[in-house]
Amino acid sequence: MQSPDVPPPSLYAAREPIFPRRVKGTFRSLKWALMGLMLAIYYVTPWLRWDRGPSLPDQAVLVDLAHRRFFFFMIEIWPYEFYFVAGLLIMAGLGLFLFTSAAGRVWCGYACPQTVWTDLYILVERWIEGDRNARLRLHRQAWDLEKARKRLLKWAVWLLIGLATGGAWVFYFTDAPTLAANLIQGTAHPVAYTTMAILTATTFVFGGFAREQICIYACPWPRIQAAMVDEDTLTIGYRDWRGEPRGKASVEGHGDCIDCMACVNVCPMGIDIRDGQQMACITCGLCIDACNDVMAKIDKPLNLISYMALTDEVRERAGAAPKSIWSHVFRPRTMLYAVLWAGIGVALVAALFLRASIDVNVTPLRNPLFVTLSDGAIRNTYELRLRNKHGEDRWFTFAATSDAAFGLALEGAAGLKVLVPANETKTQRLFVTAAAGSSAAQAARTDLRFWVQDLGTQANPSNDRVHYDSVFNGRGDIEGKAE
Structure with a gap:
């Protein structure tokens, strides 16, 4: 029986820091190349310019939350077109599965x-x-001037990398040069x-101290991946039938592994x-x-x-x-993922190029369904939401077609033309009137088709x-x- 004065053994094993050794080779070179490419894309992209005209931002990639739009070079995504973003997320998931x-x-x-x-x-x-x-030696030695100097220098560089990481992230959400100047002057929001402080701290902690613990304990993908692999999936393996028993190569009967x-020393996961x-x-x-x-x-053979x-x-055994x-x-499995991935991509590209340059939404006002005017005519009210996706103000005109005759009038406007500011959505009420005694006034419902035409500008007329x-x-x- 254990003495009550002796504390029970701890069930928690303290983390052993991992210090991967430097290595050269094909896969290390590939990792360096991909790391450089991805870091360059992340840090440089907010500074790329793209000319969209005088009234639109010239940042190539911009998540414009203030105006609720997303710009990606020549592509502009509006909030109601979020299905493009959803499609890209689905493609990313299928790509990961693939x-x-x-x-x-x-x-x-x-x-x-x-x-x-x-x-x-x-x-x-x-x-x-x-x-x-x-x-390893530095980790085990007591704190002295050398250890303090190296650790403080390392942490300072890590903090600068974390600060650059957080700064690059916020640059995606507003004009990068303007925000950079405001950040330096202390006038930014x-x-x-x-946001920069949070991302700096998480980058510093996750990349500098947590490292493999994030992959093992925080990330769910190691547990999900089992459903994505099968016996034909390529993974890293050790040919034990060739390497065992381990020992000196000079001893007869030993395998190729010299232990x-x-x-182990180069593995970042330990x-x-x-x-x-x-x-x-x-x-x-x-x-x-x-x-x-x-x-x-x-x-020995590689x-x-x-x-x-x-x-x-x-087979090799x-x-x-x-x-x-x-x-x-x-x-079959990978081909299925590839076909699904490509199919969604083609559908998104087709939807992107087939979308109309004019977008209109018509909502009949239901309270009341109609109004009876003094002369007995019946009037319905519709709320129009017009989106002008162009970088300049545009005039839009309205018409309606039906088997019955109707009169149209815009609230607060002379005639049937309305000016919609550049890259904005305008809400406009439209009154549709059926004469007293007409078939449309007497019927319960009459089909009606509204037409909206973009007149463009004098310099750039349009017939959309x-x-x-x-x-x-x-x-x-x-x-x-009543009957």
């Missing part, structure tokens, strides 16, 4: 923001503190400073891939580079660790050649025309109920 089913967690290993910024932070750490062994721990596939593995391929480097030095599928393992990469990539179908409410409903 890549995971084909090659495991390649998104996590190469393109996930957590991976990209963690790689950047580790690069800074290596520049300042040295490679793995030097960082408090929301901008708050040098190179694959796992040993020789123990089998694990949830924490992000399939970044650094262990492949490290192992191939060692195999080349001891004159790819003791490599991308492989479970079906390849069975039996002495057969593995399947080709393309047979793993192109199979759209229609909207509605109904005219007459006295028929009331008379039928």
